[in-house]
Amino acid sequence: MKEPTFPDSPLADLCRERGLKLTGQRRTIAFVLSDSDDHPDVEELYRRAVEVDPRISIATVYRTVRLFEENGILQRRDFGGGRARYEVADGDHGDHYHLIDADSGKVIEFENPELDALLDNIVREMGYDLVTTRLSVVGRRKTKPRGNG
Amino acid sequence: MKEPTFPDSPLADLCRERGLKLTGQRRTIAFVLSDSDDHPDVEELYRRAVEVDPRISIATVYRTVRLFEENGILQRRDFGGGRARYEVADGDHGDHYHLIDADSGKVIEFENPELDALLDNIVREMGYDLVTTRLSVVGRRKTKPRGNG
DNA sequence: TTATTAATGAGAAAGATTATCATTTGCAAT
DNA sequence: ATTGCAAATGATAATCTTTCTCATTAATAA
Ligand SMILES: [Mn+2]
Ligand SMILES: [Mn+2]
Ligand SMILES: [Zn+2]
Ligand SMILES: [Zn+2]
Numbered sequence: 001m002k003e004p005t006f007p008d009s010p011l012a013d014l015c016r017e018r019g020l021k022l023t024g025q026r027r028t029i030a031f032v033l034s035d036s037d038d039h040p041d042v043e044e045l046y047r048r049a050v051e052v053d054p055r056i057s058i059a060t061v062y063r064t065v066r067l068f069e070e071n072g073i074l075q076r077r078d079f080g081g082g083r084a085r086y087e088v089a090d091g092d093h094g095d096h097y098h099l100i101d102a103d104s105g106k107v108i109e110f111e112n113p114e115l116d117a118l119l120d121n122i123v124r125e126m127g128y129d130l131v132t133t134r135l136s137v138v139g140r141r142k143t144k145p146r147g148n149g
Numbered sequence: 150m151k152e153p154t155f156p157d158s159p160l161a162d163l164c165r166e167r168g169l170k171l172t173g174q175r176r177t178i179a180f181v182l183s184d185s186d187d188h189p190d191v192e193e194l195y196r197r198a199v200e201v202d203p204r205i206s207i208a209t210v211y212r213t214v215r216l217f218e219e220n221g222i223l224q225r226r227d228f229g230g231g232r233a234r235y236e237v238a239d240g241d242h243g244d245h246y247h248l249i250d251a252d253s254g255k256v257i258e259f260e261n262p263e264l265d266a267l268l269d270n271i272v273r274e275m276g277y278d279l280v281t282t283r284l285s286v287v288g289r290r291k292t293k294p295r296g297n298g
Numbered sequence: 299t300t301a302t303t304a305a306t307g308a309g310a311a312a313g314a315t316t317a318t319c320a321t322t323t324g325c326a327a328t
Numbered sequence: 329a330t331t332g333c334a335a336a337t338g339a340t341a342a343t344c345t346t347t348c349t350c351a352t353t354a355a356t357a358a
Contacts, residue, residue, distance in 0.1 A: 128288030139277030
Protein backbone atom coordinates (compact mmCIF):
# COMPACT_ATOMS: atom_id res chain seq x y z
CA MET A 1 0.00 0.00 0.00
CA LYS A 2 2.85 2.40 0.80
CA GLU A 3 5.32 3.20 -1.91
CA PRO A 4 8.86 3.76 -0.73
CA THR A 5 10.35 7.06 -1.76
CA PHE A 6 13.86 7.40 -3.03
CA PRO A 7 15.44 9.40 -5.81
CA ASP A 8 15.84 8.12 -9.34
CA SER A 9 19.31 6.64 -9.63
CA PRO A 10 21.68 7.15 -12.55
CA LEU A 11 20.80 3.64 -13.67
CA ALA A 12 17.09 4.40 -13.56
CA ASP A 13 17.73 7.32 -15.90
CA LEU A 14 19.75 5.04 -18.16
CA CYS A 15 16.86 2.65 -18.15
CA ARG A 16 14.54 5.35 -19.39
CA GLU A 17 17.02 6.58 -21.98
CA ARG A 18 17.12 3.10 -23.47
CA GLY A 19 13.36 3.17 -23.82
CA LEU A 20 12.83 0.48 -21.22
CA LYS A 21 9.67 0.69 -19.19
CA LEU A 22 10.60 1.99 -15.77
CA THR A 23 8.62 -0.09 -13.34
CA GLY A 24 8.78 0.29 -9.58
CA GLN A 25 10.83 -2.88 -9.32
CA ARG A 26 13.32 -1.78 -11.93
CA ARG A 27 13.65 1.57 -10.22
CA THR A 28 14.40 -0.23 -6.97
CA ILE A 29 16.92 -2.60 -8.49
CA ALA A 30 18.59 0.27 -10.36
CA PHE A 31 18.83 2.17 -7.10
CA VAL A 32 20.39 -0.78 -5.31
CA LEU A 33 22.87 -1.32 -8.11
CA SER A 34 23.88 2.33 -8.24
CA ASP A 35 24.43 2.13 -4.52
CA SER A 36 26.71 -0.93 -4.74
CA ASP A 37 30.43 -0.84 -5.38
CA ASP A 38 31.04 -4.56 -5.13
CA HIS A 39 30.05 -7.62 -7.19
CA PRO A 40 26.81 -8.98 -5.78
CA ASP A 41 25.08 -12.09 -7.05
CA VAL A 42 21.34 -12.23 -7.66
CA GLU A 43 20.52 -13.47 -4.16
CA GLU A 44 22.44 -10.61 -2.63
CA LEU A 45 20.81 -8.09 -4.95
CA TYR A 46 17.46 -9.51 -3.95
CA ARG A 47 18.27 -9.07 -0.27
CA ARG A 48 19.28 -5.46 -0.83
CA ALA A 49 16.26 -4.73 -3.00
CA VAL A 50 13.84 -6.14 -0.43
CA GLU A 51 15.27 -3.72 2.12
CA VAL A 52 14.23 -0.86 -0.13
CA ASP A 53 10.89 -2.27 -1.23
CA PRO A 54 9.54 -5.62 -0.04
CA ARG A 55 7.19 -5.84 -3.01
CA ILE A 56 9.72 -7.53 -5.23
CA SER A 57 10.39 -11.13 -6.17
CA ILE A 58 13.59 -12.97 -6.92
CA ALA A 59 12.21 -13.81 -10.36
CA THR A 60 12.08 -10.15 -11.19
CA VAL A 61 15.64 -9.64 -10.02
CA TYR A 62 16.75 -12.41 -12.36
CA ARG A 63 14.75 -10.88 -15.18
CA THR A 64 16.06 -7.41 -14.54
CA VAL A 65 19.76 -8.23 -14.37
CA ARG A 66 19.36 -10.08 -17.64
CA LEU A 67 17.58 -7.13 -19.21
CA PHE A 68 20.15 -4.68 -17.92
CA GLU A 69 22.98 -6.85 -19.15
CA GLU A 70 21.44 -7.16 -22.61
CA ASN A 71 21.20 -3.38 -22.70
CA GLY A 72 24.78 -2.76 -21.67
CA ILE A 73 23.81 -1.37 -18.29
CA LEU A 74 25.23 -4.23 -16.28
CA GLN A 75 28.16 -6.56 -16.70
CA ARG A 76 27.98 -10.18 -15.70
CA ARG A 77 31.05 -11.68 -14.04
CA ASP A 78 32.04 -15.22 -13.28
CA PHE A 79 34.42 -15.66 -10.38
CA GLY A 80 33.61 -19.33 -9.98
CA GLY A 81 31.33 -20.56 -7.24
CA GLY A 82 28.28 -21.24 -9.32
CA ARG A 83 26.50 -17.90 -9.20
CA ALA A 84 26.85 -15.11 -11.71
CA ARG A 85 27.83 -11.78 -10.24
CA TYR A 86 27.05 -8.33 -11.48
CA GLU A 87 28.42 -4.83 -11.52
CA VAL A 88 27.49 -1.60 -13.20
CA ALA A 89 29.05 -1.19 -16.63
CA ASP A 90 31.27 1.89 -16.79
CA GLY A 91 30.38 2.96 -13.30
CA ASP A 92 32.87 5.46 -11.97
CA HIS A 93 35.77 3.50 -13.36
CA GLY A 94 36.30 2.06 -16.83
CA ASP A 95 37.14 -1.46 -17.89
CA HIS A 96 39.03 -3.40 -15.31
CA TYR A 97 40.13 -6.85 -14.27
CA HIS A 98 39.74 -8.84 -11.08
CA LEU A 99 42.15 -10.47 -8.69
CA ILE A 100 40.56 -12.97 -6.34
CA ASP A 101 42.24 -13.61 -3.01
CA ALA A 102 42.61 -17.39 -2.90
CA ASP A 103 42.11 -17.54 0.85
CA SER A 104 39.44 -14.95 1.57
CA GLY A 105 37.63 -14.81 -1.75
CA LYS A 106 37.96 -11.05 -1.68
CA VAL A 107 37.75 -9.40 -5.08
CA ILE A 108 40.32 -6.73 -5.89
CA GLU A 109 39.91 -4.67 -9.03
CA PHE A 110 42.75 -3.44 -11.16
CA GLU A 111 43.33 -1.71 -14.44
CA ASN A 112 46.32 -2.13 -16.71
CA PRO A 113 46.59 -0.41 -20.08
CA GLU A 114 49.56 -2.57 -21.04
CA LEU A 115 47.42 -5.65 -20.57
CA ASP A 116 44.59 -4.07 -22.56
CA ALA A 117 46.94 -3.37 -25.44
CA LEU A 118 48.67 -6.74 -25.35
CA LEU A 119 45.42 -8.68 -25.49
CA ASP A 120 44.20 -6.49 -28.31
CA ASN A 121 47.38 -7.10 -30.28
CA ILE A 122 47.43 -10.83 -29.69
CA VAL A 123 43.90 -11.21 -30.92
CA ARG A 124 44.44 -8.92 -33.89
CA GLU A 125 47.51 -10.85 -34.97
CA MET A 126 45.40 -13.98 -34.96
CA GLY A 127 43.07 -12.30 -37.44
CA TYR A 128 40.31 -11.37 -35.03
CA ASP A 129 38.79 -8.27 -33.51
CA LEU A 130 38.58 -8.42 -29.74
CA VAL A 131 34.97 -8.59 -28.60
CA THR A 132 35.18 -9.59 -24.95
CA THR A 133 37.97 -10.33 -22.50
CA ARG A 134 37.10 -12.71 -19.73
CA LEU A 135 39.95 -12.54 -17.25
CA SER A 136 40.31 -13.08 -13.57
CA VAL A 137 43.40 -14.13 -11.69
CA VAL A 138 43.49 -15.96 -8.41
CA GLY A 139 46.36 -15.04 -6.12
CA ARG A 140 47.65 -15.75 -2.64
CA ARG A 141 48.90 -12.94 -0.46
CA LYS A 142 52.66 -12.92 -0.40
CA THR A 143 54.36 -13.51 2.90
CA LYS A 144 56.86 -10.67 3.08
CA PRO A 145 60.29 -12.32 3.07
CA ARG A 146 62.23 -11.65 6.31
CA GLY A 147 65.97 -11.23 6.77
CA ASN A 148 66.07 -14.11 9.21
CA GLY A 149 63.15 -16.20 10.38
CA MET B 150 30.16 -59.72 -20.75
CA LYS B 151 32.91 -58.83 -23.23
CA GLU B 152 35.60 -56.48 -22.12
CA PRO B 153 36.77 -54.12 -24.80
CA THR B 154 40.48 -54.27 -25.46
CA PHE B 155 42.54 -51.16 -25.92
CA PRO B 156 45.98 -50.14 -24.73
CA ASP B 157 46.60 -48.28 -21.51
CA SER B 158 46.72 -44.60 -22.35
CA PRO B 159 49.26 -42.12 -20.98
CA LEU B 160 46.55 -40.85 -18.66
CA ALA B 161 45.82 -44.34 -17.39
CA ASP B 162 49.47 -44.65 -16.47
CA LEU B 163 49.31 -41.27 -14.76
CA CYS B 164 46.31 -42.50 -12.85
CA ARG B 165 48.29 -45.45 -11.54
CA GLU B 166 51.31 -43.31 -10.73
CA ARG B 167 49.11 -41.14 -8.53
CA GLY B 168 48.02 -44.21 -6.61
CA LEU B 169 44.46 -44.02 -7.90
CA LYS B 170 42.63 -47.27 -8.35
CA LEU B 171 42.53 -48.01 -12.05
CA THR B 172 39.03 -49.25 -12.74
CA GLY B 173 37.76 -50.25 -16.14
CA GLN B 174 35.73 -47.06 -16.37
CA ARG B 175 38.68 -44.86 -15.48
CA ARG B 176 40.81 -46.67 -18.03
CA THR B 177 38.14 -46.00 -20.64
CA ILE B 178 37.75 -42.33 -19.74
CA ALA B 179 41.51 -41.88 -19.64
CA PHE B 180 41.74 -43.45 -23.09
CA VAL B 181 39.07 -41.16 -24.47
CA LEU B 182 40.72 -38.11 -22.98
CA SER B 183 44.15 -39.03 -24.29
CA ASP B 184 42.54 -39.45 -27.68
CA SER B 185 40.94 -35.97 -27.62
CA ASP B 186 42.60 -32.76 -28.68
CA ASP B 187 39.62 -30.47 -28.11
CA HIS B 188 37.65 -29.27 -25.07
CA PRO B 189 34.74 -31.66 -24.53
CA ASP B 190 32.14 -31.25 -21.82
CA VAL B 191 30.97 -34.13 -19.68
CA GLU B 192 28.11 -35.10 -21.99
CA GLU B 193 30.49 -35.28 -24.92
CA LEU B 194 33.02 -37.30 -22.93
CA TYR B 195 30.23 -39.65 -21.95
CA ARG B 196 29.25 -40.13 -25.61
CA ARG B 197 32.84 -40.92 -26.56
CA ALA B 198 33.32 -43.23 -23.60
CA VAL B 199 30.17 -45.22 -24.38
CA GLU B 200 31.56 -45.85 -27.86
CA VAL B 201 34.54 -47.55 -26.28
CA ASP B 202 32.69 -49.37 -23.51
CA PRO B 203 28.92 -49.16 -23.02
CA ARG B 204 29.23 -50.26 -19.40
CA ILE B 205 29.70 -46.76 -18.12
CA SER B 206 27.38 -44.20 -16.58
CA ILE B 207 27.31 -40.43 -16.79
CA ALA B 208 27.65 -40.28 -13.00
CA THR B 209 31.00 -41.99 -13.27
CA VAL B 210 32.16 -39.56 -15.93
CA TYR B 211 31.30 -36.68 -13.62
CA ARG B 212 33.09 -38.39 -10.76
CA THR B 213 36.13 -39.16 -12.84
CA VAL B 214 36.67 -35.71 -14.32
CA ARG B 215 36.45 -34.30 -10.83
CA LEU B 216 38.93 -36.83 -9.53
CA PHE B 217 41.32 -36.22 -12.42
CA GLU B 218 41.05 -32.50 -11.96
CA GLU B 219 41.77 -32.74 -8.25
CA ASN B 220 44.85 -34.77 -9.12
CA GLY B 221 46.18 -32.36 -11.71
CA ILE B 222 45.52 -34.72 -14.59
CA LEU B 223 42.75 -32.64 -16.14
CA GLN B 224 42.06 -28.95 -16.37
CA ARG B 225 38.55 -27.57 -16.14
CA ARG B 226 37.68 -24.70 -18.47
CA ASP B 227 34.76 -22.34 -18.56
CA PHE B 228 33.97 -20.89 -21.96
CA GLY B 229 30.47 -19.83 -20.94
CA GLY B 230 27.48 -21.82 -21.98
CA GLY B 231 26.76 -23.48 -18.69
CA ARG B 232 28.83 -26.67 -18.95
CA ALA B 233 32.35 -27.11 -17.72
CA ARG B 234 34.78 -28.31 -20.33
CA TYR B 235 37.91 -30.34 -19.90
CA GLU B 236 41.28 -30.90 -21.41
CA VAL B 237 44.36 -32.84 -20.46
CA ALA B 238 46.78 -30.88 -18.30
CA ASP B 239 50.18 -30.52 -19.93
CA GLY B 240 49.22 -32.65 -22.87
CA ASP B 241 51.60 -32.16 -25.75
CA HIS B 242 51.55 -28.42 -25.23
CA GLY B 243 52.08 -26.37 -22.10
CA ASP B 244 49.95 -23.68 -20.55
CA HIS B 245 47.88 -21.81 -23.04
CA TYR B 246 44.96 -19.47 -23.46
CA HIS B 247 41.80 -19.64 -25.52
CA LEU B 248 40.26 -17.45 -28.17
CA ILE B 249 36.61 -18.16 -28.84
CA ASP B 250 35.22 -17.31 -32.25
CA ALA B 251 32.17 -15.18 -31.49
CA ASP B 252 30.23 -16.50 -34.47
CA SER B 253 31.14 -20.18 -34.65
CA GLY B 254 32.04 -20.86 -31.04
CA LYS B 255 35.24 -22.48 -32.25
CA VAL B 256 38.02 -22.57 -29.68
CA ILE B 257 41.49 -21.53 -30.80
CA GLU B 258 44.42 -22.06 -28.48
CA PHE B 259 47.37 -19.74 -28.17
CA GLU B 260 50.43 -19.26 -26.05
CA ASN B 261 52.12 -15.99 -25.24
CA PRO B 262 55.07 -15.74 -22.89
CA GLU B 263 54.76 -11.95 -22.75
CA LEU B 264 51.23 -12.34 -21.43
CA ASP B 265 52.40 -14.94 -18.93
CA ALA B 266 55.05 -12.57 -17.63
CA LEU B 267 52.84 -9.51 -17.56
CA LEU B 268 50.12 -11.21 -15.53
CA ASP B 269 52.71 -12.56 -13.16
CA ASN B 270 54.18 -9.08 -12.66
CA ILE B 271 50.85 -7.36 -12.21
CA VAL B 272 49.81 -9.79 -9.52
CA ARG B 273 53.18 -9.67 -7.80
CA GLU B 274 53.13 -5.90 -7.67
CA MET B 275 49.77 -6.10 -5.96
CA GLY B 276 51.39 -8.19 -3.25
CA TYR B 277 50.18 -11.58 -4.37
CA ASP B 278 51.56 -14.77 -5.84
CA LEU B 279 49.74 -15.87 -8.96
CA VAL B 280 47.83 -19.08 -8.35
CA THR B 281 45.50 -19.40 -11.33
CA THR B 282 44.83 -17.40 -14.45
CA ARG B 283 41.36 -17.69 -15.87
CA LEU B 284 41.45 -16.05 -19.26
CA SER B 285 39.56 -16.43 -22.47
CA VAL B 286 38.95 -13.86 -25.13
CA VAL B 287 36.06 -13.71 -27.51
CA GLY B 288 36.85 -12.38 -30.97
CA ARG B 289 35.23 -11.87 -34.32
CA ARG B 290 37.04 -12.78 -37.51
CA LYS B 291 38.37 -9.67 -39.18
CA THR B 292 37.01 -8.80 -42.57
CA LYS B 293 40.13 -8.07 -44.56
CA PRO B 294 39.93 -4.37 -45.51
CA ARG B 295 39.68 -3.87 -49.30
CA GLY B 296 41.13 -1.06 -51.41
CA ASN B 297 37.72 -0.19 -52.80
CA GLY B 298 34.52 -1.96 -52.08
C1' DT C 299 40.77 -67.13 -3.29
C1' DT C 300 39.06 -64.25 -0.07
C1' DA C 301 38.50 -60.04 2.37
C1' DT C 302 38.35 -55.35 2.42
C1' DT C 303 37.57 -51.12 0.75
C1' DA C 304 36.53 -48.20 -2.80
C1' DA C 305 33.97 -47.47 -7.17
C1' DT C 306 29.89 -47.89 -9.83
C1' DG C 307 24.94 -47.40 -11.63
C1' DA C 308 20.55 -45.60 -11.30
C1' DG C 309 18.05 -42.31 -9.79
C1' DA C 310 17.03 -38.76 -6.27
C1' DA C 311 18.45 -34.29 -4.78
C1' DA C 312 20.52 -29.90 -4.98
C1' DG C 313 21.50 -25.33 -6.75
C1' DA C 314 21.04 -21.78 -10.26
C1' DT C 315 18.37 -19.94 -13.78
C1' DT C 316 14.49 -19.71 -17.01
C1' DA C 317 9.64 -20.52 -18.37
C1' DT C 318 4.60 -20.40 -17.51
C1' DC C 319 0.49 -18.07 -16.71
C1' DA C 320 -2.92 -15.55 -14.23
C1' DT C 321 -2.87 -10.94 -12.37
C1' DT C 322 -1.18 -6.28 -12.06
C1' DT C 323 0.82 -2.09 -13.73
C1' DG C 324 3.11 1.52 -16.59
C1' DC C 325 2.08 4.55 -19.96
C1' DA C 326 0.07 6.57 -23.97
C1' DA C 327 -4.12 8.01 -26.01
C1' DT C 328 -8.27 9.59 -25.09
C1' DA D 329 -8.79 11.62 -14.76
C1' DT D 330 -10.15 7.31 -17.43
C1' DT D 331 -9.42 3.83 -20.33
C1' DG D 332 -7.05 0.28 -22.94
C1' DC D 333 -3.46 -2.63 -23.84
C1' DA D 334 0.94 -4.38 -24.12
C1' DA D 335 4.36 -5.48 -21.06
C1' DA D 336 5.98 -6.72 -16.36
C1' DT D 337 5.33 -9.15 -12.13
C1' DG D 338 4.74 -12.96 -8.54
C1' DA D 339 4.44 -17.52 -7.50
C1' DT D 340 5.87 -21.59 -8.71
C1' DA D 341 6.89 -25.22 -12.06
C1' DA D 342 10.34 -26.69 -15.15
C1' DT D 343 15.00 -27.04 -16.80
C1' DC D 344 19.79 -27.76 -16.67
C1' DT D 345 24.06 -29.08 -14.71
C1' DT D 346 26.27 -31.28 -11.09
C1' DT D 347 26.45 -33.79 -6.73
C1' DC D 348 24.67 -37.16 -3.51
C1' DT D 349 22.67 -41.69 -1.82
C1' DC D 350 22.81 -46.36 -1.34
C1' DA D 351 22.55 -51.04 -2.76
C1' DT D 352 25.57 -53.75 -5.78
C1' DT D 353 29.96 -54.73 -8.01
C1' DA D 354 34.76 -54.83 -8.73
C1' DA D 355 39.87 -53.80 -7.78
C1' DT D 356 43.74 -54.69 -5.02
C1' DA D 357 46.40 -56.86 -1.34
C1' DA D 358 46.80 -60.60 1.90
MN1 LIG E 1 44.82 2.44 -15.25
MN1 LIG F 1 54.80 -19.63 -27.47
ZN1 LIG G 1 34.67 -5.14 -10.98
ZN1 LIG H 1 43.00 -25.69 -24.48
